[in-house]
Amino acid sequence: MDSQVVTKAPLFSALDRAAAERLMDSMTPHRLSRGDIVFREGDQGDSLYVIASGKIKLARTSGDGRENLLSVLGPGEMFGELSLFDPGPRVSTAYVISHTELISLGNDALRTVLSEHPEVAMQMLAGLAHRLRLTNEGISDLVFTDVPGRVAKALLDLSDRFGRRTEAGLLVGHELTQEELAQLVGASRETVNKALADFAHRGWLILGAKAVTLVDLDRLRRRAR
Template sequence: MDSKDASRAETGRRPDEEWDWPSSSLLGGLGQAERDRLLTLGARMRYPAERVLIREGDETDFVLILLDGLVKVTGRADDGRDALLAVRVGGDVVGELAAVDGQPRSATVTACGPVLARSVTRVDFLACTRREPRIAHALHQTVVAKLRAATTHRVTFTGCDAATRVARVLHHLAMTYGDPVGAGAEIRWPITQPELATLAGASEPSVQKALRGLKKAGVVTPGYRSIRVDDLDRLSEIAYPER
């Protein structure tokens, strides 16, 4: 067994050459030469599920370049609840805002399963972006994409009832992060009903009612901290009836 096979057997993750980073991510949007240079920075780190990688309010400034796995980004709401702000996958970068402006962390980042990443100091990361204009441009594009996504999220939810907002959140999560299963997809990473409520801008009772309706219609099957979408086409019709 060679080193790559041993790594696969030990972690269950894919070897480097099989990583299929999304084109919208920092790594996925770079050319091979720039990607290789970026991946020489820092140290490779493995994190277990549920590990807090970055904590809101901390005055740390390292950057994590996600190679494999999935993390959730949360922020503390005024009522004390943790609001789910975003999900990031392999190919994405997290912690870049603190690296750029030197301010305390604006959110908490938690591993939703085993995560492999490169941890890069602020000094090394900024030096790289100064030396490599294409990497700097790709970083700017990812930041802008995140801002656009946040704006679209707000606009899309304006004027919708709670059930429609829940359906739209589930459809987005299934299409973006779900694993295809038959006519649907499974969202395997742990998502709680309070987190779903914050994403949908709805109360927990409203989320529970919406999930019951979707389950009765044979569209979704809620599980313990996971959700399976049984019929993506039908979920799309419910989420976007005007299409």
């Protein structure tokens, strides 16, 4: 497990190296495969999780069974911490979308950490505020931005966290199905596929299996506005 990746999470960022390593040693490791579920919507929240490697998607299900993909998280990111500040059932289901390593900390142990290191609470609240800001932006995009613009913005966001430079461009191994990518931008699969095909035709990107190579970032950024 890469400790340098893990300590990027807000839970560790306010701690010195020795305190961060002690906390990491006290946490429970988990190794999961694609399709595994960390927790389900409605479960009682009793732990937070930090991603050491791999990817997790957070999704909600409507009353008629439709699924809404809220976010895709990767190494160094944290989830499940809302249950500490707002005790109650989980508001989403956490699915594993690639081989993933996690470490978890129970709420009781976390409260002890926060009492000993109150600066950690400020970092965690800052992380929650950032996530809330992204949620508000997503709501605005659904109202004011067309589907191609939302697709471009989603690809750029995924590239910031999962992109890897290659000779062809910025390779983004998002590992999402076409349906999952459509859920992420709040549109039908057909409309999202049409937007992707148009971007590919224009030479802005190269489509792959659960991956995309971004070739013209400037044009994608302008389209995302």
